[in-house]
Amino acid sequence: MKISIKVLLVFFALMGGFSKTYASKTILGASVFNPTDVTNEIRNAINSSVDTVIIQNVGQPWIVQPLTFFNKDARTIIFEPGVILQAKSGAFTQTYATLFKLKDCTNFKIYGYGATFKMLKTEYTTGEWRHAVDLSDCTNITIAGLMVNDSGGDGLLITGYAGGTNNQNFCENIYVVNCVFDNNRRQGCSIISAKNVLIENCTFSNTKGTLPEAGLDIEPDFPEQFVQNIKIRKCRFTNNYGAGLVFAFHLLNSSSPTVSVTVENSYFSFNHDITNVYATTEIQLSEAPNVNLTGQIVFNKCFVDGSNWTAFYVNKGNNGLTVAFNDCVFKDVSQNTANVYNNPIWIEIPGDYVSPLNYYLGGITFTNSLLTYSTNYKFAWINGWTNLPGAKDINLGLTVIHPTLNTAANNSAVFSNCATIVNCNTTVNYLSVMPNNNITVKTLNAAPVYKSDCPTKSILFERGITQNFPIAYNYTTTGTAQNGFDFNRLVGFALIKANNTQRLDTLTAINPTLGLPSSTVQLTAISSGNLLAVAPNFSAIINATLLPLASPIDDYSSGTVIKQANASTGKITATNKITNTANVTYQAGKSIVLEPGFKANAGTVFKVQLGGCN
Numbered sequence: 001m002k003i004s005i006k007v008l009l010v011f012f013a014l015m016g017g018f019s020k021t022y023a024s025k026t027i028l029g030a031s032v033f034n035p036t037d038v039t040n041e042i043r044n045a046i047n048s049s050v051d052t053v054i055i056q057n058v059g060q061p062w063i064v065q066p067l068t069f070f071n072k073d074a075r076t077i078i079f080e081p082g083v084i085l086q087a088k089s090g091a092f093t094q095t096y097a098t099l100f101k102l103k104d105c106t107n108f109k110i111y112g113y114g115a116t117f118k119m120l121k122t123e124y125t126t127g128e129w130r131h132a133v134d135l136s137d138c139t140n141i142t143i144a145g146l147m148v149n150d151s152g153g154d155g156l157l158i159t160g161y162a163g164g165t166n167n168q169n170f171c172e173n174i175y176v177v178n179c180v181f182d183n184n185r186r187q188g189c190s191i192i193s194a195k196n197v198l199i200e201n202c203t204f205s206n207t208k209g210t211l212p213e214a215g216l217d218i219e220p221d222f223p224e225q226f227v228q229n230i231k232i233r234k235c236r237f238t239n240n241y242g243a244g245l246v247f248a249f250h251l252l253n254s255s256s257p258t259v260s261v262t263v264e265n266s267y268f269s270f271n272h273d274i275t276n277v278y279a280t281t282e283i284q285l286s287e288a289p290n291v292n293l294t295g296q297i298v299f300n301k302c303f304v305d306g307s308n309w310t311a312f313y314v315n316k317g318n319n320g321l322t323v324a325f326n327d328c329v330f331k332d333v334s335q336n337t338a339n340v341y342n343n344p345i346w347i348e349i350p351g352d353y354v355s356p357l358n359y360y361l362g363g364i365t366f367t368n369s370l371l372t373y374s375t376n377y378k379f380a381w382i383n384g385w386t387n388l389p390g391a392k393d394i395n396l397g398l399t400v401i402h403p404t405l406n407t408a409a410n411n412s413a414v415f416s417n418c419a420t421i422v423n424c425n426t427t428v429n430y431l432s433v434m435p436n437n438n439i440t441v442k443t444l445n446a447a448p449v450y451k452s453d454c455p456t457k458s459i460l461f462e463r464g465i466t467q468n469f470p471i472a473y474n475y476t477t478t479g480t481a482q483n484g485f486d487f488n489r490l491v492g493f494a495l496i497k498a499n500n501t502q503r504l505d506t507l508t509a510i511n512p513t514l515g516l517p518s519s520t521v522q523l524t525a526i527s528s529g530n531l532l533a534v535a536p537n538f539s540a541i542i543n544a545t546l547l548p549l550a551s552p553i554d555d556y557s558s559g560t561v562i563k564q565a566n567a568s569t570g571k572i573t574a575t576n577k578i579t580n581t582a583n584v585t586y587q588a589g590k591s592i593v594l595e596p597g598f599k600a601n602a603g604t605v606f607k608v609q610l611g612g613c614n
Helices: 039-047
Strands: 025-028 052-055 062-064 067-070 073-079 084-087 100-103 106-111 116-118 133-136 139-144 147-149 154-159 171-177 180-182 187-191 194-200 203-205 214-218 227-233 236-238 245-249 259-264 267-269 281-287 295-300 303-305 310-315 321-326 329-331 345-348 361-372 380-383 390-401 420-431 437-443 456-463 471-478 493-496 502-508 519-525 531-533 538-543 546-549 560-564 571-574 583-588 591-594 605-610
Touching: 025 039, 039 052, 039 062, 039 067, 133 171, 147 154, 154 171, 154 180, 154 194, 180 187, 187 194, 187 203, 203 214, 214 227, 214 236, 245 259, 303 471, 303 493, 329 471, 345 361, 345 390, 380 390, 437 471, 437 519, 437 538, 456 493, 456 538, 471 531, 493 502, 519 531, 546 560, 571 583, 583 591, 591 605
Parallel strands: 025 052, 052 073, 062 084, 067 100, 073 106, 084 116, 100 133, 106 139, 116 147, 133 154, 139 171, 147 180, 154 187, 171 194, 180 203, 187 214, 194 227, 203 236, 214 245, 227 259, 236 267, 245 281, 259 295, 267 303, 281 310, 295 321, 303 329, 310 345, 321 361, 329 361, 345 380, 361 390, 390 420, 437 531, 546 571, 560 583, 571 591, 583 605
Antiparallel strands: 437 456, 456 502, 471 493, 471 519, 519 538
């Protein structure tokens, strides 16, 4: 048998659009695995001179003590599907022990589609630290695909401290995508000091243990720290014991850097389960009195889908920092009647601040937004107390749907204790019921989705009538393809803006190792109230393009085996071994690469079929 072998060291990471030729790599598998403690093996591999470390699924958790890496550059760490990196019992007694910490590191890529970082939350009964992932003074970091569970503090901390090697006092260029942060003790994620952060297609859920217990908390510790160009896109915040999203700026002051945060297409549902506590809410902003912050926080096309308490609570003055809600939907909020302070929108400076305060309450705008609720509260409460000059620059452009409070009387007591009202407007359209809507989810073409050549498919969301307010509705995702693993994690709702009947979204394939035959995904709109789902619904086929074959899981020693990648776009990379009497054929549409480590012994039959040619 004659085989032509092209030796090329290539690894295609489980991340959409990421492909790189590596100078060197280390694979940690069964040969180095120890079921009781593999701290040294993982630490030594990442501290070595290789630029890529691959941790394989050996069927058991990789048990580790705290892992901390200082001043490292240009590393790619890949946790294969099924890998669990687990905190060792009793090894995290120190307050600041962290499962995986990067300090003063640059150009790190951590891929973990189908992998889990797991701590032992039941052991951490005091304090608010013991984070799962800690990024301190780091630059150019990507974290993709991980499930991060059960930390003693935050699932993810993004921060900076003066005095480090680079002395920059912030993290910069951080990308977190397709991750799930669940059942962490303090926060799903904390951002303390950072520039240029994109958190996308992530879920923050079930945070509980010690305050603030938020899904995501943006909270600088010092006035000189940064909250700049923070983008949160297509994320879900559900069932956190504190608020879904918190902005805590009480330690910033007039000399602090300009603030800029954008939240887009994100979902909030039944966060803040703390009963009978002041200012319980889904989204919360607070700051110190008499401080002239500058900047803006913008919410675009976000959906609060049910809450026991206030949808949005803000404690701020009209001080240069503005907050805007554009095309947002607040549905079935303020459901609990046990607390007299439970208006859907609540804007104030608490009266226990030092008197007098020298600035107006305000700097908040709602535009083209929808609010629905049924409890007996005014839709908003803007409380100036007696120690404020009044309210300024508050504009509420809303459609309010309520079964009985559907007249201008609901608007009469919105401003309370405001000595002066300057540039404040409440442009409210009142309805008693939601008009009927037929909703559909459609695909615009029938072609399959491929990882490399055709990675996306357009999804069309439609409503049956044009309305002067936005609507949002949920959909389910079913099929053999996995949300957040085979395709970018979908947020689970669609919001159609006012005076629009359609919205486009995309399904993006991210896993190049999809099993054959092709995987499928279907989106089905959920009927709710007067939102009626009708056929047809969205469906798609996701085809494999890259099929990596690795030793030992893909070694063949007998029988007849055919391994196929897609007939037109497929690629196979092989580092496996073919021995004894095995008869093996590789078929792919574009390329078959036999990498170092591949072996086909004498006596075997090995065939390569590329694009229909042998």
